[in-house]
Amino acid sequence: MTDSLAFVEVRNISRRFSDFAIDDVSFEIEKGDILTLMGESGSGKTSILRMVSGLDMQDSGEIIIAGRNVTGMQAGKRNVGLIFQDLALFPHMNAYDNIAYGLRAKRYRESVIEDKVEEISKTLRISGLLKKYPGTISGGEKQRVAMARSLVMSPDILLMDEPMSSLDPGLRNDIMVEIKSISRKLGQTIIYVTHDVNEGLFLGDSVVFIANGRVVRKGKPEEIWENPESEGLARFLGYNVLTINEEKIAVRSEDIEISENGNISGTLLGYGYEGKGYRIKVDMENGEKIEIRSRELHPDVIKGIGTQIKFRLNVSGEKFNGRKIT
Secondary structure (H helix, E strand, O other): OOOOOOOEEEEEEEEEOOOOEEEEEEEEEOOOOEEEEEOOOOOOHHHHHHHHHOOOOOOEEEEEEOOEEOOOOOHHHOOEEEEOOOOOOOOOOOHHHHHHHHHHHOOOOHHHHHHHHHHHHHHOOOHHHOOOOHHHOOHHHHHHHHHHHHHOOOOOEEEEEOOOOOOOHHHHHHHHHHHHHHHHHHOOEEEEEEOOHHHHHHHOOEEEEEEOOEEEEEEOHHHHHHOOOOHHHHHHOOOEEEEEOOEEEEEOHHHOEEOOOOOEEEEEEEEEEOOOOEEEEEEEOOOOEEEEEEOOOOHHHHOOOOOEEEEEOOOOOOOOOOEEOO
8 A cells, every 4th residue: 555645656667668768757646637648659658558557567666556556467457447549349249248348257247237337328328329339330439338348347547548549520529528527427537648739638637748758747738738848848739939039939829920020030831721710831041930820811921932921929919928948
């Protein structure tokens, strides 16, 4: 047992691969919270998740789940639920049998299985799918069945590895709301891996940004967004990174205004309309490339690619609030 107040603790875990390493990663999660592991593809997020699950073992460090030190313990004894990108539903089983699979493997009585499957199906609103097979239901319905299969086992922690990567944006938004709602309703602790900024910020009660196998930043979503601190995180979040007076600052695309009176210039690389306005790409004189978002096209942009563009780092007369980064 441990006297820590955190429900899940990952303490200084490290593992060396042939050409990569997870290096001294630590974070904590409170019971019932969602922690998102965010980072570029190949940053080490899934490797960390697999070590928490017990599918892979770390070279050093400890993992505490629900007061138990599970370091070195096999995956089947850790009481964790796993949902991966491909969902891994059995195509020859209907939804009911997919959900019941783990319970049957642990030799629960069929009457108990029926009660548990019915209860979790009502919670996830999939009672009408129980007789259907994975090949006959939608992507969102498959997500709910996969979640039910994990949650019916009452895991201490649910580990989700980019399970929505194949869904269209509208359905993804719906599923994000459901995941957060289910976490609150059931008090379910979740680690959610993603390289999608919107998913990571929306779902996470706390966020851990991973780069090159290391924790670069951790905090509340609002803190991460408002103050990225490092160049890598700023770029991942979609900020422009500019060098002004020999200092690097992070600048949101909407905080840059194209203006004939601007004191910074660059060459137009291209532009396009994206619903809420135009996204404009500019190559600055020092070689840095930036994006500008604007509701309307400035006359200089309409002149076409290769046009010299002037801009300034303030919008509508407001003082620019650039964020210094390292």
